[in-house]
Amino acid sequence: MTLSEEDYIKAIYHLGKGENSIVSTNEVAEQMSTKPSSVTDMVKKLSDKGVANYKKYKGVCLTEYGLKVALTLVRKHRLWEVFLVEKLNFAWDEVHEVAEQLEHIKSEKLTDSLDKLLGFPQVDPHGDPIPSKNGEFKKAVKKLLNEIPVGTSGTCVGVRDSSAPFLKFLDKNKIALGDTILVLEKEEFDGSLYIQVKGEDIRISDQIAANLYLKITE
Numbered sequence: 001m002t003l004s005e006e007d008y009i010k011a012i013y014h015l016g017k018g019e020n021s022i023v024s025t026n027e028v029a030e031q032m033s034t035k036p037s038s039v040t041d042m043v044k045k046l047s048d049k050g051v052a053n054y055k056k057y058k059g060v061c062l063t064e065y066g067l068k069v070a071l072t073l074v075r076k077h078r079l080w081e082v083f084l085v086e087k088l089n090f091a092w093d094e095v096h097e098v099a100e101q102l103e104h105i106k107s108e109k110l111t112d113s114l115d116k117l118l119g120f121p122q123v124d125p126h127g128d129p130i131p132s133k134n135g136e137f138k139k140a141v142k143k144l145l146n147e148i149p150v151g152t153s154g155t156c157v158g159v160r161d162s163s164a165p166f167l168k169f170l171d172k173n174k175i176a177l178g179d180t181i182l183v184l185e186k187e188e189f190d191g192s193l194y195i196q197v198k199g200e201d202i203r204i205s206d207q208i209a210a211n212l213y214l215k216i217t218e
Contacts, residue, residue, distance in 0.1 A: 001051075003104050006073055008032065008042050009051060012062055013070035020067065022059040071135040077103040078124035078131075079114050085125045086118065092125040093167035126167075127158025127177050127213060143216060145181065146191060146209035153182040154214030161211040173202055181214060 001009070011031045015023040025039040032039065043060045046052035051066035062070060080099040084090040090098070105111075112133065115121075122138070123129055129137040142157050156179045159166065170176065175197055184201060185194040191206030 006104060009066055009070050010073045012060060020061045022061045024059045068135055071131045073103050075131040076111050078128060081124045082118050082121050083114060093164040096162055126162045142213040144210055145212040145214055146206055148183050150183050150186050153180055154216045155180055156212060157215045158213035159211055166211060
């Protein structure tokens with residue numbers, strides 16, 4: 001696989017939400033910031049390699065083999081993110097672009113050694129699950145903060161948006177993975193929330209709340 005082919009495989013995987021769902025070439029084009037015609041050419045190549053199934057006018061999905069390739073890439077990417085944060089003291093908003101480069105390293109031995117060095121982590125710095133060598137991982141039961149009723153509390157377990165601006169916003173407001181968040185009030189007009197984090201009451205927009213995952217406290 002070329003680096004470009006691997007990037008397309010991972011894009012199709014994420015758009016299909018980790019399942020063999022059919023996604024349109026327009027969706028892939030938007031994800032990859034390219035033309036739909038370029039996507040069509042690429043998915044035809046991936047189909048020839050047995051990685052994807054492409055149906056004209058319908059879209060593309062990964063084959064069983066393609067899914068394994070995608071999970072391997074996701075595993076490497078998320079392990080490198082953990083390494084960069086835990087061992088090299090990168091901030092969580094700095095690791096994605098570097099991990100995008102490191103995930104293309106082919107050495108299986110290096111990936112396994114990295115996993116062992118890190119103590120076989122279950123999640124990356126953004127709370128996303130890390131697949132095992134066999135492609136298995138636990139799917140967390142979580143809800144977006146803007147879907148949680150007033151008076152409910154939960155533990156912050158992940159982010160939907162891992163862009164640097166969003167992560168910097170969370171750092172600025174001292175919101176981190178593992179924090180308990182209590183929903184105090186919801187504005188009917190714009191959906192903004194008043195929440196309590198670490199004893200501090202703060203107001204966040206609906207856009208922010210729609211990008212934070214919580215595990216509800218039982």
